[in-house]
Amino acid sequence: MNPKLAQKIAFVFLLIATLCVIVPVLIILFIIVKQGYSAITWEFLTTMPRDGMRAGGIFPAIVGTLSIVLTAISITLPIGVGAAIYLNEYAGDNALTRIIKLSIVNLAGVPSVVYGLFGLGLFVIFLNLGVSILAGALTLSIMELPVIITTARGALSSVPQSFREASLSLGVSRWQTTRYVVLPNALPGIMTGAILSIARISGETAPILFTAAAFYVPHLPRSMFDQVMALPYHLYIMSTQIPNVPKNLTFGTALVLLMLVLAMSLVAIVTRVYFRKRRKW
Amino acid sequence: MPLKKIDVENLNLYYSSFHALKSVSLSVAPNRITSIIGPSGCGKSTLLRTFNRINDTIEGIKITGEVRIDGSNIYDDGYDVDALRRKVGMVFQRPNPFPLSIYENVAFGLKIHAMASGAVLDAIVEESLKDVLLWDDLKDKLRRSALELSLEERQRLCIARLIAVKPDIILLDEPCSALDPIATLRIEELMVELKKKYTILIVTHNMQQAARISDDTGFMLLGELIEFGITSKIFTNPAMKQTEDYVTGRFG
Numbered sequence: 001m002n003p004k005l006a007q008k009i010a011f012v013f014l015l016i017a018t019l020c021v022i023v024p025v026l027i028i029l030f031i032i033v034k035q036g037y038s039a040i041t042w043e044f045l046t047t048m049p050r051d052g053m054r055a056g057g058i059f060p061a062i063v064g065t066l067s068i069v070l071t072a073i074s075i076t077l078p079i080g081v082g083a084a085i086y087l088n089e090y091a092g093d094n095a096l097t098r099i100i101k102l103s104i105v106n107l108a109g110v111p112s113v114v115y116g117l118f119g120l121g122l123f124v125i126f127l128n129l130g131v132s133i134l135a136g137a138l139t140l141s142i143m144e145l146p147v148i149i150t151t152a153r154g155a156l157s158s159v160p161q162s163f164r165e166a167s168l169s170l171g172v173s174r175w176q177t178t179r180y181v182v183l184p185n186a187l188p189g190i191m192t193g194a195i196l197s198i199a200r201i202s203g204e205t206a207p208i209l210f211t212a213a214a215f216y217v218p219h220l221p222r223s224m225f226d227q228v229m230a231l232p233y234h235l236y237i238m239s240t241q242i243p244n245v246p247k248n249l250t251f252g253t254a255l256v257l258l259m260l261v262l263a264m265s266l267v268a269i270v271t272r273v274y275f276r277k278r279r280k281w
Numbered sequence: 282m283p284l285k286k287i288d289v290e291n292l293n294l295y296y297s298s299f300h301a302l303k304s305v306s307l308s309v310a311p312n313r314i315t316s317i318i319g320p321s322g323c324g325k326s327t328l329l330r331t332f333n334r335i336n337d338t339i340e341g342i343k344i345t346g347e348v349r350i351d352g353s354n355i356y357d358d359g360y361d362v363d364a365l366r367r368k369v370g371m372v373f374q375r376p377n378p379f380p381l382s383i384y385e386n387v388a389f390g391l392k393i394h395a396m397a398s399g400a401v402l403d404a405i406v407e408e409s410l411k412d413v414l415l416w417d418d419l420k421d422k423l424r425r426s427a428l429e430l431s432l433e434e435r436q437r438l439c440i441a442r443l444i445a446v447k448p449d450i451i452l453l454d455e456p457c458s459a460l461d462p463i464a465t466l467r468i469e470e471l472m473v474e475l476k477k478k479y480t481i482l483i484v485t486h487n488m489q490q491a492a493r494i495s496d497d498t499g500f501m502l503l504g505e506l507i508e509f510g511i512t513s514k515i516f517t518n519p520a521m522k523q524t525e526d527y528v529t530g531r532f533g
């Protein structure tokens with residue numbers, strides 16, 4: 001075949017492949033917005049469901065999701081960043097670190113429903129936390145740990161070795177070097193990773209199914225030990241468990257969840273771009 | 282016995298199984314510039330980096346022998362490495378200022394070591410920048426990012442950052458290799474100025490540089506210190522054949 005023609009065909013094929021990525025995103029957005037936007041009112045966002053979820057709002061589900069997710073990230077972030085610092089800045093290459101790294105990889109591969117069962121067994125039953133925000137958050141935090149560790153390690157590794165050497169060569173200890181040189185420079189990367197993690201776990205259903213989520217709770221959570229409604233689970237209930245839910249309520253809920261996730265991803269992207277621009281090394 | 286700042290005795294260093302320094306012994310007198318020359322890969326940087334133990338964390342490294350600084354062996358168990366590095370500072374090949382302001386760069390070590398604050402800190406920053414001849418140019422730009430500076434200015438800033446914490450010994454690993462010839466000459470002048478206060482060791486590829494500024498010179502080859510002595514002697518009347526071949530450019 002004529003190489004010019006081959007190039008054209010390849011180009012067109014690659015372009016189509018790329019468009020295939022955008023199309024589903026647009027279709028999903030289009031359908032959800034089209035069917036759901038009529039439900040989005042101030043009342044929908046700030047009131048309790050009524051008439052067995054067939055009317056009213058989704059306020060408790062929003063609050064429930066936010067409380068589970070924010071609790072989860074505040075557990076997983078310090079542990080994950082701590083582990084990343086240890087692995088990147090301190091650990092030598094020995095059997096223990098190899099086992100740790102292998103565990104992280106394996107943890108990342110566990111299906112989320114398995115985390116749900118594990119959380120049920122360990123937190124809900126064995127530790128007797130009951131179906132609660134705390135149990136759900138702990139389950140999610142373990143699920144998200146490998147992601148946090150991996151992104152934090154990436155952020156730490158991107159800090160040039162020459163910064164560490166410069167600091168050490170001034171007699172600054174290794175911990176102080178980590179604290180005052182490495183961490184501040186890795187922070188934007190760590191924070192974007194954390195925000196993306198929040199976005200990701202906001203939509204998770206399986207891990208909170210047995211550990212935190214409730215079908216219906218007529219009040220807002222009063223403590224960490226309360227069950228809560230959660231957006232993804234609420235969506236599942238409305239679409240499969242209750243007959244005659246107005247379609248726009250279901251899609252409206254999906255839209256809120258989607259917007260929450262997209263907004264957080266956007267924040268993460270803006271943060272990253274902002275710090276990329278300022279960073280000159 | 283002559284005054285010795287650094288005294289190296291029978292130093293061997295292995296990167297895993299690779300023998301990078303072979304029975305190196307030498308002594309460095311205070312307030313002199315000592316240069317280490319030799320072909321690429323002969324172990325110059327490795328030797329320099331043993332003096333502030335910045336190689337300590339490399340996987341599989343093994344060091345035998347003694348490096349005595351002010352009389353005590355820095356490789357003794359329990360020797361305070363952070364204190365050592367405050368005394369023995371280092372300037373690197375690529376200028377490596379932190380991504381902070383000019384002021385914060387110079388103040389960095391002082392703040393962390395809680396050596397000074399407030400007006401005293403300002404004064405030390407000023408004095409350090411004056412010592413490296415940056416003060417007049419930068420005194421109105423102290424809040425600007427250090428990354429806006431030219432390479433030469435960055436390297437001077439790195440030296441200022443170091444002398445602000447008042448080391449005793451300054452190690453420089455090819456400090457001019459990223460600089461143009463004029464900047465190189467000016468940094469050389471600076472080193473000659475600095476030797477009044479500090480003991481200076483410099484690794485260089487540039488034989489003219491070693492000849493111009495150093496009092497003593499060591500020539501290394503394949504991990505061995507072939508010859509060590511007064512610079513003029515090394516360059517004009519070396520004792521060893523290999524040294525002569527190298528300094529006359531007949532090496533290879």
Ligand SMILES: Nc1ncnc2c1ncn2[C@@H]1O[C@H](COP(=O)(O)OP(=O)(O)OP(=O)(O)O)[C@@H](O)[C@H]1O
Binds near residue numbers: 296301325486
């Ligand atoms: N971390 C390391 N692990 C294994 N080998 C190393 C390591 N660092 C250096 N070497 C080896 O040790 C030898 C000496 O290296 P060194 O960097 O000290 O040489 P140098 O004289 O400074 O060279 P150059 O002039 O190129 O800077 C080289 O053969 C190098 O490959």
Ligand SMILES: [Mg+2]
Binds near residue numbers: 325326327454
């Ligand atoms: Mg070198």
